[in-house]
Amino acid sequence: MGQRVLLAGIVVVGTPIALYAWLWLAEQVERVTPRRFRVPVRAWLWLAPAAVLIGTFLIWPLANTGWLSLHGADGRSWAGPANLDWLIRSSEVHAALRNNLLWLILLVGGCLALGLLVAVLTDSVRYEGMAKAVVVAPTAISFVCGAIIWRFMFDYQAPGLPQIGTLNAAWADALDRTPVAWLVDTRTNNYALITVGLWMTLGFATVIISAALKGVPAELTDAARVDGASRWQALRYVVLPQLQPTLVVVATLVAIMALKAFDIVYVMTNGNYGTDVIANLLYSELFLAQNSGRASAIALLLTALAIPMFLLNAYAQRRETSRM
């Protein structure tokens, strides 16, 4: 333990020192290089630390994953396209992808719509802070804990027994209906899980959208109102276009969360009763089947699905910066 604290201390103090040393060294190198090479040398030397970090922690693992995906369960024997073939044919993968699509649509749609709604409705009202705190609070809880709490909410007892779960207490006891096994019934279980995801992510979306809303200059809406626009028209034609880059950023980030959804599903149903998602499948291939080949193939698929989101996100952010 003492050693670890010492190590942490060395890293905290040592990293800036090492970086300064590197920059000083770069200056020395630059001094002795011929004038016409100075600019590229400086650029590359300054880039080098970041490039080394990205190479070690991103490029190399990614390449390794690609390499593993072409190999068998043990990661040594050559398997060629066998894992890719499995990925394309497996009905398990298809079912998981369908569920991920559902997650993607509902989580992104829900976060944008509700996040915008909360942000607009609470904007500059007296109790704004408190109202937003209610929506944001769940983001402070880990996904696993949130899922455990919601398991109590979705609890099911057989008809005739007192319902402990909040939802069934309202639905079955108060409204006198047959209780619903929310997490087992295939008509409700995926939506139940996504609701939990939405509850946990909405705060994040709200905070960002709300901040962007505050950034829209009041003169713009005032001018529109003076020109005779209704509140709704001002929102629709003046504020929304201003928010658009932010909404794209929020949408892409939430979409990535939807793609990598794991904790909620693992804790609440473990993918049973038709609720499996791709990340849970990755987990069971890697840790239960111990098939690093298939697990890597799934990881690559996940990366491939996330890349368009990254690009869209980068594009939106760049456009937003260029506007300022």
Place this chain on the structure above:
Amino acid sequence: MLHRIPALARTTVCVAVGALVLGACGTAGAEKRQALPEQADSAVRAAEAAAKEAADGKRLGGTLNLLGVLSGAQLKAYLGSFKPFEDATGIKIRYEATRDVNAVLQTRIAGGNPPDLVSNPSAGQMRGLAVASKLISLDEFVDLDRVRDDFPAGLVDLGSVDGHLYGLFYNSAANNLVWYDPKTYEGPKPPATLADLNSYARRLAADGKTPYCVGLGSGAASGWPGASWIEQLVLTQAGPEAFDKWVQGKLSWTSPEVKRAFEAFGAVVTDPAMVAGGPTAALTTSFDKSPQGLVSDKPACYLHVQADFLGNLLASSVPGVEPVADIDFFPFPAAATNSDPAVVTSGEMLGAFKDTPQTRAFMRYVASPAFGAMVAGTGQWISANRKTDVASYTTPLSRKSAQLYASAKLVRYTAQNSMPLALNQAFLKAVLGYVKNADSLDQQLARLDQLRETAYVS
């Protein structure tokens, strides 16, 4: 099976969450627990002597990291059995609990940071670790002759690879006992055959009483109580040869032997007249809550199939429940009148990743009969060591299951924990899928067979 105790795990998580969401977990924590039985002084002194001998009389000191799956009262009982070792050798045991021992172990091994020791309920995974030379062989420092003498041959085989010993069982649990409340049960005691038990259950159902309580919920391991019941039916109905072939992947899941076991299980659990609350309640109720129906004011059921821990669990979680008077068991009945009851067992296996004087002393201590008496003294489990005296068992129900275990002629280690992990997981999922949709049985079994083709390769 002593390794799955979500109620306790839930309480710990709730403590962490509690600060944020008050009241969400109120019901889970408010259980009155019976105190753990005290270990006899003489047993503790004998165990200390055994520990001293295991450490060659030296006070070694230091710490041992032990990775395991227990929590709550069971963990307390478990660690109590190592107290004499800690006192005699000065070695501190640091227990790290996880509900996901497979993932944690693999990550830590891959990261070059394995624990010193592991206490693992899956003999199948321990075998995999031994084959991959991750576990150290115990041959050099544990008295093998004595181990072969003291432990049942089947358990020594499970802990051995190519004739080398890698793991020793901490305990042995008798699974699939049939539990009942003597005040409400009116059937034959014990039923001579499975058919007798079934006809009593049918009679209850005809009277409009649901005979069974079933709870399959157990977090990510949901389904294991059903899988346990099914493997008992394979052993009882189809015999040990079929059981062994099935576990080794040489008997197909679609074979009549295995399918008949699923169907016999399904005849209870997929029939709303046979199981309290119907199949949906069986799926959603956790395994530790469902047996409370046996002892509720108006009984929800009259029979419950569960391992030997159940009596003590009920006594410690439901106020006013006395072992034997309010909750008792008989062994899972045999298929025919002239055959012996078959007992399926499970248990935690201890193995070491690092060869140090401390781990050597620890494993030697675990092999000693004095340690077996400490395990028995916890009142929770049957010691895996055959030399353990029946008098060492501190609770009447654990004494009774120990006697059953010692006298049983047909004993097999649980199938689900001997299978490759992927197949184990798929087995549990198939149980849930079958209970959810009784028509899907053939489809579920065919999928398991498909997985069987590849699962045994590594």
